[in-house]
Amino acid sequence: MGIDSLKRSLWVFHVNSGSCNGCDIEIIAALTPRYDAERFGIKLVGTPRHADVLLITGPVTKQMKEEVLRVYAQTPDPKVVMVIGNCGSTGGVFYESYNIDGPVDKLFPVDVYVTGCPPRPEAIIEGVVKAWKKLESLEAGK
Amino acid sequence: MSNSFELCVGPIHPALKEPIKLDFTVEGERVKGVSFSLGQVHRAIEWAATKRNPIQVLYMAERICGICNMCHPMAFSMAVENAANIEVPERAEYIRTINVELERIHSHILWAGVAAHELGFDSVMHYTWRVREKVLDIIEYLNGNRITKGILMVGGVRRDIQEKDYGKVREALDYYKELYAKLEGIMLNDASVRARTKDIGILTKKNALELCAVGPTARASGVKKDVRVDWPYAAYPDLDIKPVLPETAGFKATGDTYTRIIVRLLEIKQSIDLIEQCLDKMKPGPILAEPVLQKLLVQLKNVQGEGVAFQEAPRGELIHYIKMTGQESPYAWKVRAPTYANLPPLVPMLSECEIADIPIIVASIDPCMSCTNRAIITDKGNSVLSMDDLRELSIRKTLAMQKEASK
Amino acid sequence: MNAAQVIESFRKEFPGIEISLAEQGAGRHKKVQVWATVAVKDFKNAVKHLFTIQEYPHFSVSSGSDIGKEIEIINHFVLNYGEPGEQVPFHLKVKLPKGNPVMDSITGLFPGAVISEQEKMEMLGIKIEGVPKKRVFTDESMPAGIYPWRKDDKGPEKIARNLHEGEGK
Known part of the structure; x- marks a missing residue:
């Protein structure tokens, strides 16, 4: 996969910006025994201050915009932003609305898009591996 | 005590307004009052429907x-x-x-x-x-x-x-x-x-x-x-x-x-x-x-x-x-999704309960998995407890009860 | 009371009421619903009358739409739940003139109706007397005087946005 080394565990913070929960349950499914992403040291943490990776789901509703921006600011650099699901990537079926300020890449740069409605846990894990690669290259200063 | 993020690990049924933020008034360990605000995930689905077939x-x-x-x-x-x-x-x-x-x-x-x-x-x-x-x-x-x-x-x-x-x-x-x-x-x-x-x-x-x-x-x-x-x-x-x-x-x-x-x-x-x-x-x-x-x-x-x-x-x-x-x-x-109707009943369920019981009570109406993560608890004014703190309290209570039982 | 008797009882109590039975399916799959329209002044009494049919009827939700000069509010009740196959959904409509869109709250009878009523005030710009006004689903970014379900110039068209607008140019 091109990961140079598993130098450390990847800590992930998950933000729901107004998603339908489909992606969110698939993220949890990716962590539970069938897929068990935790065996790679990938762990969901309770605060963005501990996180290397931000997982964002949902099309960003107006009420959630400030919160999402705050979480982004609180995540220490180097960080990688991952968007899970179609509605966070492009707006998906919610493209037309009076209450949506998304998609996520309108707010800040996104490194990895995992599309699908919802994407399968395998796809989410693949996305995390890509994020890992990106993080390693950021740390190496490339 | 960590800060609370109203940012929510996983609230659900958005268009159906189910994601919820609960504000509690507590005295010591007891919950005295509850109010909730909804809509963090209002995506205007009902309105958008009038523009599609x-x-x-x-x-x-x-x-x-x-x-x-x-x-x-x-x-x-x-x-x-x-x-x-x-x-x-x-x-x-x-x-x-x-x-x-x-x-x-x-x-x-x-x-x-x-x-x-x-x-x-x-x-x-x-x-x-x-x-x-x-x-x-x-x-x-x-x-x-x-x-x-x-x-x-x-x-x-x-x-x-x-x-x-x-x-x-x-x-x-x-x-x-x-x-x-x-x-x-x-x-x-x-x-x-x-x-x-x-x-x-x-x-x-x-x-x-x-x-x-x-x-x-x-x-x-x-x-x-x-x-x-x-x-x-x-x-x-x-x-x-x-x-x-x-x-x-x-x-x-x-x-x-x-x-x-x-x-x-x-x-x-x-x-x-x-x-x-x-x-x-x-x-x-x-x-x-x-x-x-x-x-x-x-x-x-x-x-x-x-x-x-x-x-x-x-x-x-x-x-x-x-x-x-x-x-x-x-x-x-x-x-009208079911949690919309099951939110008002949450108020009597939560009143006079212990803080450590909030997570399981909120989960007991099955408000879609982690709507509870929107809860904000203010402890006599200033400090704010996050859902993680709450869960920590809940776990401590379980352990204490187990200890009690094994005596 | 079955659906026909419910209709009978309402006709007796409220002579001017428009009430009809809708049936769907056949045989064991037959289901009924009752649709009724009452005058705004009779609304609360009509809801009270439901309590003579079942000890505690169920209130599901109210829906509504902007129908031009008026705003139509439909309260969806359920009667005879708990009796296999006997449930009668009862949809009670009121039409509020846009000049004075005021109706009574039913939270005194159904305390659980509070979110539903606040939502109607927020989405359709009506006034429901007896329930505190509160934003439920929108935040401060929604300009005052804009009501998302309105079809007239108070609708949300001005603030709505298509995320793909301007793309590909």
């Missing part, structure tokens, strides 16, 4: 909720069929029923895991989520997708269940039958679970009636309300079904958290039985009232009238109302 809305309805993504399009289709006088072929009704019951199994097992997580039993959470994969496998086998299935269509379903696949469905059901005793042992007989849920978060029958509670939340309080029985839709008129009440298993309908666990567990058993009945009774036949999409769209475009459909979703009564005025798009659409 009914089939496009169907796919949007599917994306109202990631868990009930069979119930919503089905209720929407039923409402449109009601407005347009479309008769759904019998086989399609059976296939819909099988799919919503599979969804109920998946939803209730998922809920058991979340409830265990809130109590600090992460091993149980991982166990339940692992066994949940079996029902997702069978859903994927039948529909081609794990979560969002996309098989519904106004007037029927888009994919048949082949006779050769019945065996596979039965095999999955047998798997859950074998496992049921173990699940029951964990959730009902474990001393810690019992200690943490008995007499906690009580919803009296009177409160359940006044506050219009629905689904397992209402039934655990002794309110006999189950749309599948009272207003049988789809294939339910042909099936042998009785509402699951705590009394069925010899328990009293006290309306506490423990009773709500009992009701959900019994419903898993009931769903297994219902799917088996469906497989026995299903006859071959067409699965769509109008197989040509263009013709269906023209037919729907000419509909003038209103339709309402009720449905028993895993969390309770779901209602869709649609108004069509002979135009391409619906004129108005209203969705």
Whole structure:
């Protein structure tokens, strides 16, 4: 996969910006025994201050915009932003609305898009591996 | 004490306004007052529907909720069929029923895991989520997708269940039958679970009636309300079904958290039985009232009238109302998901409870997994507790109780 | 009381009421619903009358739409739940003139109706007397005087946005 080394565990913070929960349950499914992403040291943490990776789901509703921006600011650099699901990537079926300020890449740069409605846990894990690669290259200063 | 982020690990049913922020007033360990604000995930679905044709809305309805993504399009289709006088072929009704019951199994097992997580039993959470994969496998086998299935269509379903696949469905059901005793042992007989849920978060029958509670939340309080029985839709008129009440298993309908666990567990058993009945009774036949999409769209475009459909979703009564005025798009659409109705009952459940009990009480109405993460607790003014702090408190209480019990 | 008797009882109590029975399906699959329209002044009494049919009827939700000069509010009730196959959904409509869109609250009878009523005030710009006004689903970014379900110039068209607008140019 091109990961140079598993130098450390990847800590992930998950933000729901107004998603339908489909992606969110698939993220949890990716962590539970069938897929068990935790065996790679990938762990969901309770605060963005501990996180290397931000997982964002949902099309960003107006009420959630400030919160999402705050979480982004609180995540220490180097960080990688991952968007899970179609509605966070492009707006998906919610493209037309009076209450949506998304998609996520309108707010800040996104490194990895995992599309699908919802994407399968395998796809989410693949996305995390890509994020890992990106993080390693950021740390190496490339 | 960490800061609280109203940013929410996973609130749900957004368009249905289910994500919620609860504000508590507490005195020491006791909750004295609760108020909630909703809408963080209001995506304006009902408004957007008035700009699309009914089939496009169907796919949007599917994306109202990631868990009930069979119930919503089905209720929407039923409402449109009601407005347009479309008769759904019998086989399609059976296939819909099988799919919503599979969804109920998946939803209730998922809920058991979340409830265990809130109590600090992460091993149980991982166990339940692992066994949940079996029902997702069978859903994927039948529909081609794990979560969002996309098989519904106004007037029927888009994919048949082949006779050769019945065996596979039965095999999955047998798997859950074998496992049921173990699940029951964990959730009902474990001393810690019992200690943490008995007499906690009580919803009296009177409160359940006044506050219009629905689904397992209402039934655990002794309110006999189950749309599948009272207003049988789809294939339910042909099936042998009785509402699951705590009394069925010899328990009293006290309306506490423990009773709500009992009701959900019994419903898993009931769903297994219902799917088996469906497989026995299903006859071959067409699965769509109008197989040509263009013709269906023209037919729907000419509909003038209103339709309402009720449905028993895993969390309770779901209602869709649609108004069509002979135009391409619906004129108005209203969705009421079960948690919308089950939020007011949360207030009496939470009043006077201990802070450490908040997570399990909120989880006990099954507000879709982590709506609870929106809760903000203010401790006499300044400090704010996050959901993680709360869960920590909850775990500590479990441990303390275990210690107490082992003395 | 079955659906026909419910209709009978309402006709007797409220002579001017528009009430009709809608049936769907046949045989065991037959389901009924009752649709009724009452005058705004009779609304609360009509809801009270439901309590003579079942000890505690169920309130599901209210829906509504902008129908031109008026705003139509439909309250969806459920009667006879708990009796297998006997449930009668009862949809009670009121039409409020846009000049004075005021109606009574039913939270005194159904305390659980509070979110539903606040939502109607927020989405349709009506006034429901007897329930505190509160934003439920929108936040401060929603300009005052804009009501998302309105079809007239108070609708949300001005603030709505298509995420793909301007793309591909």
